[in-house]
Amino acid sequence: MLQKGFISFFIFVLISIGTPAIILAQKVNCGCFVSGKIKDSHTGEAVSGALVEIKSERKAVFSDNNGDYRIDNLCEGKYLISVKILGFEEKTQTINLNHEYHWEVALDESEIHLGELNIVARKVETINSGLKTISAEIINQKSGETFGEIIKTISGVTVLNTGSNIVKPVIHGLHSNRILTINNGIKHEAQQWGNEHAPEIDPFLAKKITVIKGASSVRYGPEAIGGVILVEPADLIHREKIKTEINQFSMSNGWQNGLSAIAEGSLHKIKDLNWRIQISGKKGGDISTPEYKLANTGVQEFNFSLAGKYTIKKFDNELFFSQFNSKIAIFAGAHIGNLTDLAAAINRSKPLEIYTPDKFSYFIDRPFQDIQHNLLKIKSSIALKNGQNLTITFGNQYNFRSEVDALRGDKSTAQIFKISTQSLESIYKHKPIFGKINGIVGLNTSLQTNLTTGELKRPVKSSVLIPNFQSKNLGVFLTERYVKPNIEWEGGVRLDSRFMNVYYVKRGENLVNTDKFNNFRLSASSSINKIINPNFKIGYNVATAWKPPVVSELFSDGVHHGAATYEIGDKNLVSEKSLDNSVTLEFDSKKYQFESQFYINFINDYIFLAPTGNGVLTIRGAFPEFKYTQTDAILKGIDLSNRLNIINNLSIENHLSILWADDRVRNQPLIFIPANRSMTNLTWKLPSNIFLDEIKLSHQFIAKQRRLPAKSVFDQVENPEFKLIGGDYAQAPAAYQLFDIYLSKHFILKNKTRLNAGFEIKNLTNTVYRDYLNRFRYFSADQGINFIFRTNLTL
Amino acid sequence: MKKNILVLFVLSGFIFSCKDDVELENENELITTIKLQFVNGSETKTFQFKDPDGDGGQSPVIDNITLKANTGYQVSVSFLDESKTPAEDLTTEVSEESDEHLVIFTSNPSSLGVYTYSDKDVNGFPVGLKGNYKTGNAGSGSLKVQLRHQPPVNNKAVKDGSVSPGSDDANVDFKININ
Structure with a gap:
């Protein structure tokens, strides 16, 4: 161990001082050899297919499946030997060959730039074939857009909006607490339950976003019924020089401007200490629909993060801190007092003039949301012998949210939520069994505390939306993977327990009530991929997942102002249990690529909110009563992607997402399920001597959601006070189509400075539309035409 | 140069990292009670809509309004929060911000009576905390009392004397009998 560390230190010194190593070979004993093993310094896994080369002798070999290499028939002498493979930093070593020489190589992952292509070699997280990745290139092309809008590019992923600034991702029709977001290795913990609570994540920091479509509880824990979103910044690698990246965007709609700067480098005084600092901010004003502005x-957003990685021998230590701040104005015309106001708003074809001012303003007035999210992460991993590895990750998160309403008096009244989460994850990668089966054992623990009133165990008010609670979570899991050239299998099991204590004051009482909710459950998963021939791959995943009822589903009791509903929770709700099956087919040839995922997700005891037909009389008038209830649901769907290279550099791709979601007990569709949609991109990459690099024309077609529930979920009330249309206040909006155009050009300036410039027009035809899953469709049309200019500068 | 940029990054991070939540009061102000007072000479009648435990829970208690036919009454309205002890009178807050509030009385059928405002805000628009109610012939129906909250939008006043802007802070239907 020490020796290996010493060698890598030696290599480091060699490289960092840049010793020119021109060595002459002396021809004496010519039966010598060099051998060794090549490994990933990070994971300890063998790296096969790396090119080991002694240039002066014109001798080269590739490392085999076990990472071993051997170069024979060398003469005694001094040589410069190098190891390279795409995705890792090249390593060189000067050796003094005398009969034999053994060189163990630990390669560091790297980013390699090939023209404008960004290739990052990585270990495979899972073979789940529902996994889709968004590269840094695409993230940069979409800079300035919300996190939800960026991942919408994946088929099967849609969004749930509250206006333009609050955007939540939806995977295969499921959202909020049914999908997990893993931000830089830590499960993002905030107030995910609310439809108007978007994930507090800065897309500027993300260099890669991976979406696992489908249940994935085994690796990531309960709640991952719909899928998982992994957000990762770039790896901290050794840099000779400080690398700086500046991203800028300007949008005409809302005159939104944003800037992000990332600097990363290595301290040379302390060996192997790499760091990164990032800040970003944006500011936007009133959004315009095709016909009017929205007051x-x-x-406004301001985010920053600091990261450091220190490698000492086989220990990798990472420290990461990020803070997300945002202030989001809520459209004034969507602030309603009661159902009469809502009905009046729905019946207007255009919001009242006072809510559609002629004058543009950046001013954020009440009502607004003010949010802060802090994340601290400490991660240590130790590479042990025989490919074993132990990783311990500690996370501490604090989420502050205040929803400031327009209320009477000179007081800014607000609902304030504070939630803090501590988590610890330990993962042990065992040594390969029979050299073929790789796997990990993991232990997750976390403690979460929500504070809305008084102290945790001494709440003072009964009028809070979410009561005080504390939950303790424990999970253990095991996943194993077996890989042969044409077949891969992965399977796992997990056991979770969640203990939640809720502290609340009953209406009109002073006594503190404590309710305890304990849930235990086993999850399992199995995936198999078969490579039929080099062009054709087939995969099958089956997984179970579960979600204990969330505190809002258990305890809601009050008017939800955004939705004009009186919502009532149910303390007797039980956990949701899902069984998700999916088949994937992939065909890949030079001319044509095809990807498809067929899925069927059975969710028993699916929790949802449904109208009872009764009204609740309050001092602001009567509100329709909605109660949380459970049913057995089935979500079936198809995600299809086709891509055809028409001629050189001209390609067309289409992504189709179709979903049927039904209540199996009542044989009717579920409410608020995204409509079927199609996205088509025509991309033309131009030759380098033309003033543009790329032209992309995009078309989206979103169908009308015609699958709406007709029957009442609760026992039919005689003479219901409220007549709803398919459980909703307004008809589902009509189908719509949008066209976008994107142009880009990249420049290489002096000193290897790279500049990418992009120009985009969104909603090119300025189409008036409303989306079924935008909660503000009752009040106003969606965004109109938007001209966006972006630059990305790397130096 | 690069070092300076770094220092700037770090500093700006620390400056912006303090969360200012002092200005916010986490208090739910609640109207639980609407009190209507009808005065005709020496006769004073008071009717209430009371929901002391707020939304949900116990149903509100609503008095039936009984008035004499073809009679003029001076009407005053007050708003209380009786979930607190002692009860808080929110009428003063409404009158302090009278340029953002409007009380509206609607008789159904309209032949039951006519309401006229007798107070004005700084901009000359009615407020409705004080007014006159002239009853019609005998009959029965409902009297809707609305408190419209019409705060400025993007720093621009929106109250124009009409019902449309803003949202309801209170919206209550009383049963009314005219004898």
């Missing part, structure tokens, strides 16, 4: 729809 009070601005947004």
Whole structure:
């Protein structure tokens, strides 16, 4: 161990001082050899297919499946030997060959730039074939857009909006607490339950976003019924020089501007200490629909993060801190007092003039949301012998949210939520069994505390939306993977327990009530991929997942102002249990690529909110009563992607997402399920001597959601006070189509400075539309035409 | 140069990292009670809509309004929060911000009576905390009392004397009998 560390230190010194190593070979004993093993310094896994080369002798070999290499028939002498493979930093070593020489190589992952292509070699997280990745290139092309909008590019992923600034991802029709977001290795913990609570994640920091479509509880824990979103910044690698990246965007709609700067480098005084600092901010004002502006729809964001990685021998230590701040204005015309106001708003074809000012403003007035999210991560991993590895990750998160309403008096009244989460994950990668089966054993623990009133165990008010609670979570899991050239299998099991204590004051009482909710459950998963021939791959996943009822589903009791509903929770709800099956087919040839995922997700005891037909009389008038209830649901769907290279550099791709979601007990569709959609991109990459690099024309077609529930979920009330249309206040909006155009050009300036410039027009035809899953469709049309200019500068 | 940029990054991070939540009061102000007072000479009648435990829970208690036919009454309205002890009178807050509030009385059928405002805000628009109610012939129906909250939008006043802007802070239907 020490020796290996010493060698890598030696290599480091060699490289860092840049010793020119021109060595002459002396021809004496010519039966010598060099051998060794090549490994990934990070994971300890063998790296096969690396090119080991002694240039002066014109001798080269590739490392085999076990990472071993051997170069024979060398004469005694001094040589410069190098190891390289795409995705890793090249390593060189000067050796003094005398009969034999053994060189163990630990390669560091790297980013390699091939023209404008960004290739990052990585270990495979899972073979789940529902996994889709968004590269840094695409993230940069979409800079300035919300996190939800960026991942919408994946088929099967849609969004749930509250206006333009609050955007939640939806995977295969499921959202909020049914999908997990893993931000830089830590499960993002905030107030995910609310439809108007978007994930507090800065897309500027993300260099890669991976979406696992489908249940994935085994690796990531309960709640991953719909899928998992992994957000990762770039790896901290050794850099000779400080690398700086500046991203800028300007949008005409809302005159939104944003800037992000990332600097990363290595301290040379302390060996192997790499760091990164990032800040970003954006500011936008009133959004415009094709026909009018919307008063009070601005947004302000300021985020920063600091990261450090220190490698000492086989220990990798990482420290990461990020803070997300945003202030989001809520459209003034969507602030309603009661159902009469809502009905009046729905019946207007255009919001009242006072909510559609002629004058543009950046000012954020009440109502607005003010949010802060802090994340601290400490991670240590130790590479042990025989490919074993132990990783311990500690996370501490604090989420502050205040929803400031327009209320009477000179007081800014607000609902304030504070939630803090501590988590610890330990993962042990065992040594390969029979050299073929790789796997990990993991232990997750976390403690979460939500504070809305008084102290945790001494709440003082009964009028809070979410009561105080504390939950303790424990999970153990095992996943194993077996890989042969044409077949891969992965399977796992997990056991979780969640203990939640809720502290609340009953209406009109002073006594503190404590309710305890304990849930235990086993999850399992199995995936198999078969490579039929080099062009054709087939995969099958089956997984179970579960979600204990969330505190809002258990305890809601009050008017939800955004939705004009009186919502009532049910303390007797039980956990949701899902069984998700999916088949994937992939065909890949030079001319044509095809990807498809067919899925069927059975969710028993699916929790949802449904109208009872009764009204609740309050001092602001009567509200329709909605109760949380459970049913057995089935979500079936198809995600299809086709891509055809028409001629050189001209390609067309289409992504189709179709979903049927039904209540199996009542034989009717579920409510608020995204409509079927199709996305088509025509991309033309131009030759380098033309003033543009790329032209992309995009078309989206979103169908009308015609599958709406007709029957009442609760026992039919005689003479219901409220007549709803398919459980909703307004008809589902009509189908719509949008066209976008994107142009880009990249420049290489002096000193290897790279500049990418992009120009985009969104909603090119300025189409008036409303989306079924935008909660503000009752009040206003969606965004109109938007001209966006972006630059990305790397130096 | 690069070092300076770094220092700037770090500093700006620390400056912006303090969360200012002092200005916010986490208090739910609640109207639980609407009190209507009808005065005709020496006769004073008071009717209430009371929901002391707020939304949900116990149903509100609503008095039936009984008035004499073809009679003029001076009407005053007050708003209380009786979930607190002692009860808080929110009428003063409404009158302090009278340029953002409007009380509206609607008789159904309209032949039951006519309401006229007798107070004005700084901009000359009615407020409705004080007014006159002239009853019609005998009959029965409902009297809707609305408190419209019409705060400025993007720093621009929106109250124009009409019902449309803003949202309801209170919206209550009383049963009314005219004898």
